[in-house]
Amino acid sequence: QKEVEQNSGPLSVPEGAIASLNCTYSDRGSQSFFWYRQYSGKSPELIMFIYSNGDKEDGRFTAQLNKASQYVSLLIRDSQPSDSATYLCAVKGYSSASKIIFGSGTRLSIRP
Amino acid sequence: DTGVSQNPRHKITKRGQNVTFRCDPISEHNRLYWYRQTLGQGPEFLTYFQNEAQLEKSRLLSDRFSAERPKGSFSTLEIQRTEQGDSAMYLCASSLEGWGTMNTEAFFGQGTRLTVV
Numbered sequence: 545q546k547e548v549e550q551n552s553g554p555l556s557v558p559e560g561a562i563a564s565l566n567c568t569y570s571d572r573g574s575q576s577f578f579w580y581r582q583y584s585g586k587s588p589e590l591i592m593f594i595y596s597n598g599d600k601e602d603g604r605f606t607a608q609l610n611k612a613s614q615y616v617s618l619l620i621r622d623s624q625p626s627d628s629a630t631y632l633c634a635v636k637g638y639s640s641a642s643k644i645i646f647g648s649g650t651r652l653s654i655r656p
Numbered sequence: 657d658t659g660v661s662q663n664p665r666h667k668i669t670k671r672g673q674n675v676t677f678r679c680d681p682i683s684e685h686n687r688l689y690w691y692r693q694t695l696g697q698g699p700e701f702l703t704y705f706q707n708e709a710q711l712e713k714s715r716l717l718s719d720r721f722s723a724e725r726p727k728g729s730f731s732t733l734e735i736q737r738t739e740q741g742d743s744a745m746y747l748c749a750s751s752l753e754g755w756g757t758m759n760t761e762a763f764f765g766q767g768t769r770l771t772v773v
Contacts, residue, residue, distance in 0.1 A: 552696070578761055587747055587764040588699065632698050636760060640753050641711055644689065644762055646698040 547571060548635050548647035556653045563620040565650050567633030570614070576636040577609055577616045581629045582649065588632055592618065623654045660765035662748050668771045669738055676734045677768045681750030688731050689762060690723055691747040699747055705731060706753060738772045745769050 549568050557563040565579075576595055580588035594600045594607040594616065606619040616635075620627055630649040636642050661680040669675050681688050686707050691699035702721065703713040707728040713721075720738075725731040735742055746769075749762035 548698075550698075576760055580764075587745075587767045590761050590763060593761045634762075641706070643701055643704050643712060644749075644751075645701060646691070648696075648698040 546647070547645045548633055550631075550633050550647035550650045552648060553651035554653050555650055556655055557623050559623060559625060559654055559656050561623055563623045563627065563652055563654070565618040565620075565631050565633075565652065567616045567618075567635075567647055568614055569616070569633075569635045571635065571637055572611075572614060573638045574611075574614075574635045575638045575642075576644075577607070578634040578636075578644070579605075579607060579618045580632040580634060580646075582632055583629045620652075625654050625656060628652060628654045660748055660750050660763055662746075662765035662768050664768060665766060666769050666771075668773060671740060671772055672737055674734065674736045675738055675770065676732050677746055677748075677770075678730060678732050679748030679750075679765060680730045681748070682763060683729075685750035685752050685763075686728070687751040687753040687760075687762070688725055689749040689751075690731070690733050691749065693745045693747055693767075694743075702733070702746075735770075738770075740772045743770055743772045 579592040582588045592607040600607045604621045608617045632649045633647040636644045689704040690702040693699045705725040720736045723733045745767045747767045749764045751762040
């Protein structure tokens with residue numbers, strides 16, 4: 545079992561709709577959760593982080609965390625063609641010595 | 657300081673040669689990560705440092721790979737006797753870690769793309 549799992553996609557969403565990206569993780573002690581966006585040929589760019597159960601909103605982005613289910617998601621409202629990218633879920637454990645582990649990413653395509 | 661800096665951006669080398677990459681983290685960041693990424697995959701953890709101490713090296717990593725962060729600032733990643741399978745994007749990221757610090761998110765450099773021919 546991979547430590548961080550994501551559907552590879554591609555996920556195709558019409559422009560203006562809500563894109564929903566999901567991620568599960570295996571380490572129940574994980575405490576910090578991150579979403580990165582990566583355009584083709586570029587390095588990952590942090591878009592959201594969440595530490596507490598529930599929802600966290602930032603503009604068109606909402607991160608959702610459910611530690612009991614070991615599940616984290618990212619919602620993108622009013623999807624734009626510029627949102628087309630690979631979205632990486634990353635997880636970090638409780639200890640300050642814990643490292644950040646990434647999933648394989650979900651490729652999102654917003655169709656006009 | 658505008659972010660994490662990696663050099664070179666691109667490196668083409670012949671199989672069997674040694675290569676070294678450099679990463680300059682965000683100046684106040686004490687944690688530095690190295691990852692490797694191939695097409696269609698997420699960043700694969702290689703190793704990381706807290707200040708100058710190397711805390712962990714991936715068990716999957718060949719002994720041909722070594723990394724240093726001698727003064728707790730910049731870091732180098734060396735690959736000896738390169739193989740074609742080493743061709744990938746090598747990413748460096750840095751973060752600020754400490755007791756009571758919740759903002760432990762990592763910021764990436766632009767990466768070094770290695771091609772072994």
